[in-house]
Amino acid sequence: MAAEQAFVTLATNDSYARGAMVLGKSLRNHKTSKKLVVLIGPHLSDQSRAVLHKIFDEVRLVDVLDSGDTAHLAMMKRPDLGITFTKLHCWTLTHYSKCVFMDADALVVSNIDELFDREELSAAPDPGWPDCFNSGVFVFRPSNETYGKLLQYCTEHGSFDGGDQGVLNGFFSDWATADINKHLPFIYNMSSIAIYTYLPAFKQYGANAKVVHFLGQMKPWSYTYNPTQRKLRGNVQASSQSDFLLQWWALYCAEVLPMLIREYGDQPFNSGCEEDAAESGECVEPLVSSAERKQRWEQGQADYMGIDSFDNIQKKLDVFLK
Numbered sequence: 001m002a003a004e005q006a007f008v009t010l011a012t013n014d015s016y017a018r019g020a021m022v023l024g025k026s027l028r029n030h031k032t033s034k035k036l037v038v039l040i041g042p043h044l045s046d047q048s049r050a051v052l053h054k055i056f057d058e059v060r061l062v063d064v065l066d067s068g069d070t071a072h073l074a075m076m077k078r079p080d081l082g083i084t085f086t087k088l089h090c091w092t093l094t095h096y097s098k099c100v101f102m103d104a105d106a107l108v109v110s111n112i113d114e115l116f117d118r119e120e121l122s123a124a125p126d127p128g129w130p131d132c133f134n135s136g137v138f139v140f141r142p143s144n145e146t147y148g149k150l151l152q153y154c155t156e157h158g159s160f161d162g163g164d165q166g167v168l169n170g171f172f173s174d175w176a177t178a179d180i181n182k183h184l185p186f187i188y189n190m191s192s193i194a195i196y197t198y199l200p201a202f203k204q205y206g207a208n209a210k211v212v213h214f215l216g217q218m219k220p221w222s223y224t225y226n227p228t229q230r231k232l233r234g235n236v237q238a239s240s241q242s243d244f245l246l247q248w249w250a251l252y253c254a255e256v257l258p259m260l261i262r263e264y265g266d267q268p269f270n271s272g273c274e275e276d277a278a279e280s281g282e283c284v285e286p287l288v289s290s291a292e293r294k295q296r297w298e299q300g301q302a303d304y305m306g307i308d309s310f311d312n313i314q315k316k317l318d319v320f321l322k
Ligand SMILES: O=c1ccn([C@@H]2O[C@H](COP(=O)(O)OP(=O)(O)O[C@H]3O[C@H](CO)[C@@H](O)[C@H](O)[C@H]3O)[C@@H](O)[C@H]2O)c(=O)[nH]1
Pocket: 009, 010, 011, 012, 013, 016, 083, 087, 102, 103, 104, 105, 106, 134, 135, 136, 137, 161, 162, 163, 164, 165, 166, 214, 215, 216, 217
């Protein structure tokens, strides 16, 4: 039986690859004793692949469209579930006895090797529906048998949310009730959404987080960072959420960007960083329309220190309650 254990992530494009690089570095910096594996799609640039090879022990190409296996067949029946099938591929890593899957938009802020004491399928509750687990961090046992069953489930039942989280919750359907040991504490998959759903708890416990998950539409790499000012562009500055965002960017700039620069050489590429805009006066907060503000709020991107601050919310509530 395979003895080794590994952290596994997935990146199908160069943006998520940056996330995977930062995640890999964060695991190494916190001295994991486990192997690091990244599953990649066929569209990654050579430069991304080269950097991933330096950070991860194993870089494995999973081309669902190209493969002649059952995933391909499943995929032809359910083309809507493309990336989902790719993520399920982690079950085929049978040269490892146990693995922890982590989304590429996660950041490790403390050693989490103790997760390997848990059994399949262990995961943390999803903040939106806590009887579902969030599939951004989960413990699993690679097995071709389970992989086959998952694909079959996927093809027959689809995904109630259109992604892997729906499939996995459907398949491991007794997670909510069967075994409390399979409930990971929220600190192993702390999404920034908690900041606006339960701010006092975030203030009380946020510092205990071991994994931060940038769940939702806005990813760390969706922003532009100013390395000189150590600030993000836009209206996210100074919110507590941006502490973790800034941590992600600091690690990216210090340890990942130099590797990318080495690979790209003279070729220009989008680093995600802007030159110091202080002198040019460019770095001003953009005005946000009310519709846009609502959208950001719903995506967990509220401006807690500014217009969406607790004081302002309180004032609004007072008006209604009077
Ligand atoms: O174009 C893509 C999209 C996703 N991924 C990978 O798939 C993961 C999941 O996608 P993500 O954008 O992180 O989803 P979330 O915003 O985290 O949303 C939720 O919904 C997803 C779909 O059900 C689940 O995979 C997540 O775990 C869950 O947190 C990513 O982290 C990557 O590892 C890619 O490689 N390329």
